Amino acid sequence: MLRITLAQMRSSAGRLAAAGVAILIGTAFVTATLLASGVITRTTYDAVTARYADADLVVSATSDAPLTPAQVADVDALGDVEATAVMDYVGVALVGGSRTVYQSVVGVVDDRLQPLEVTSGALPAADDEVALPTDVAERLGVAVGDGVGVETWSSETGEPATTTFTVSGLVADPSGAFMTTGGAAVVSPATFDTWLADQWGGEPQVTELAVALADGADVAAARGEVADAVGGTGREVVTTDERAEAVTADFTGGQDLMFLVFTLTFAAIALLVAGLVIANTFQVLVAQRTRTLALLRCVGADKRQVSRGVLTEAAILGVVASVAGVVLGALLGQGALWVAHAMDVPVPLPATITLTWQAVVLPVAVGTLVTVLSALVPARAATRVAPLAALRPADAPSAVRGAGKVRLVLSVLATVAGFALLAGGAALGLADQPGPGLLAGVAGGTLSFVGVAVGAVFWLPKVTAAAVRLVGVSGPTARLAGANTLRNPRRTAATSTALLIGVTLVATMSTGAASARESLTSALDDQYPVDVTVSSAEYDEEGNPAALPDTLVGQVAGTDGVARAVPVTSFSPQITWPGSEDEPYWPQAVGVDPGAGRDVLRTDGLAELAPGTVLLPSWTVPTGADTPATVTVTVGDESLELRAVVAPVEAWGAVLSAADTAALTGGTPTTDLWVGVADVASADDVVPTLQDVVADSGVVADVSGAAVERASFEQVIDTLLAIVVGLLAVAVVIALIGVANTLSLSVIERRRESATLRAIGLSKAQLRGMLAIEGLLIAGVGAVLGIALGLVYGWAGSAAALGIMGDVSLAVPWLDVTLVLLVAVVAGLVASVVPARTALKASPVEALAAE
Structure with missing residues (x-):
């Protein structure tokens, strides 16, 4: 019977190819999904641990209980520890000509713990040298050997100080270790410790320490020794993979398998559809072989043999197509990695895929099972071919039986109940109950879809x-x-x-x-609500933001791609209302002309702003209390009674009109600019241009772009x-x-x-x-x-x-x-x-x- 089955497969190769393609695509999908899940997990871990380079352990501490220099030295002195590196960084202002750029800075560390790559020159060897990221050097217009101003805050004098440093080299960040901070500059360890101490207002203290162990060291034993050296509450010693797993869990809310489940759902859908196609394909084959099957019955084949022949054919097809699908899925996965590397994707992707037994065995097993199950009904139909069918002319059989009443009732019930649940889920979601709403929506959608498909x-x-x-x-x-x-x-x-x-x-x-x-x-x-904000990063003696010069305001407003720039005043008033005099509210408030502000915002958040009115975020009102009709706003010796309105947009602590701001502060200096972009899609070009404009002006200001x-x-x-x-x-x-x-x-x-x-x-x-x-x-x-x-x-x-x-x-x-x-x-x-x-x-x- 096996020889007959194989002969029939050869004669029906074209028809089987169609079913084979369906199952091949489905299993390739499953294989690619499993491989992609592994690549994504490894890539995520590598991206998180890139800043630790080749470290074996990471010591984490809280800002309330940081590591002291003595504890760092104790860790460094352990026998199995080859090198340590402080993972904290400090921020400084770099000045080149008329341009100023804020930049994160780290200290020179051991090569094993250095994720940055020197592209020109060398890392700093003296305390007055600095290595800059290539793009920062270009923005400042400096090269290796040039001088660059470094503005830091001195804890001794309480004032900023600018020192000239020599650019010792240029560095790149190939692994994206400092992607979130736009790269990092490098200074000598002594300089870094000084700046870190100034940042803490005393001796340098550390919240994260990378540790590289000697070759052959027992990681578990060394981990215990490091833990003893930094012992105390709020301190943790973990491996780099454990650190990556914890950070990833924070990013995903603990749903690390979400991507795998998400994509495997699509693979299951593909296999379900493939199953329907395969079932129809075998119906075609049974119809083609009516006389052949009848002749087999005439010469002694029983119903079980005929059915077994069809299922054997399906099993062989399933195995062959599934194996081909695994090969195709692996090739697609590897091809995707090649394309990603060719496109220079800025994440540390592996060079090759890693084939696991799950990525090979599971697709073959699932693909074969789906194929055999899909052939069950056609196999049963094959057993109904009578031997006499071989002795008379006849058309191929056609199954025209009506569907059962039980199926009708079940499909109707599933459809009605499912759509009712779906509607309930939508209603719950709109009623600000997304958890139950999403659960009901998914259940209702699934149930109704099954009812629709079955019916x-x-x-x-x-x-x-x-x-x-x-x-x-x-x-x-x-x-x-x-x-x-x-x-x-x-x-x-x-x-x-x-x-x-x-x-x-x-x-x-x-x-x-x-x-x-x-x-x-x-x-x-x-x-x-604001596309781009330009905010002063300098402060006066009273701690208020310094005013931006009028020349900068004009330059920003005239920048290509900027539709409108509105001057804004930031200040810190005291706000009280009846019953809250003992607990006043100290917001960071802004003052703006109501008409100009409404023109630049993308919402109607300033619709009710007018002289005599203050917009307050809803969270300023005590729990269970009504919004006060009026509040008292005080700046120094000046006070105003203003009508209070809950702001529909809570992006600011409080919003006042320019007229009321002037009455309280004695003027409306431009400390910020609200900038409207003509086309949000071009924001990637407009914001860097504005950053260049600010850098060229010599003004220390921050440019942030919600656009x-x-x-x-x-x-x-x-x-x-x-x-x-x-x-x-x-x-x-x-x-x-x-x-x-x-x-x-x-x-x-x-x-x-x-x-x-x-x-x-x-x-x-x-x-x-x-x-x-x-x-x-x-x-x-x-x-x-x-x-x-x-x-x-x-x-x-x-x-x-x-x-x-x-x-x-x-x-x-x-x-x-x-x-x-x-x-x-x-x-x-x-x-x-x-x-x-x-x-x-x-x-x-x-x-x-x-x-």
């Missing part, structure tokens, strides 16, 4: 019939095509369902991402959307293979009917057109219904997940859904090409002849 055999044929009536008006060929799609409603429903699943998920994620983009952008507008964060956020959302849609597109591609298989089965079942049509005058072009319309109907119905369901799920999911952020904007990703529909329709037409060639191979006389 598709009942309602999809009716929807298809409606579509048939629409296309039937174009002529008899279209009416024949429509009738053919309804001939076997169970198989048509299965194929459309496969496409429905893929398209629904693509539309859901596209809709959710589009809604999230608009909703979260609106939330960012509320949180960061850059917004643009980066939108870029991340777009990138994630592209990745997710790309992942789900795999399921759509697999489903479209199923459309071709369904048309092929339809051609086999209607071989004699097609010949009759040809005999009575149907041309080859008309027969091709009939099959093309069939493919169009199957693919079009699945795609349109999938898009409709995807919009509902996407909107409901957005409401459930994003309600906590305020108003949820429900968006329709027109470009994405149009592209999905277009691809499905075109693919449905292309899928009809091969079946049409099969239908036209035999002449009408040959097809009508009795076999």
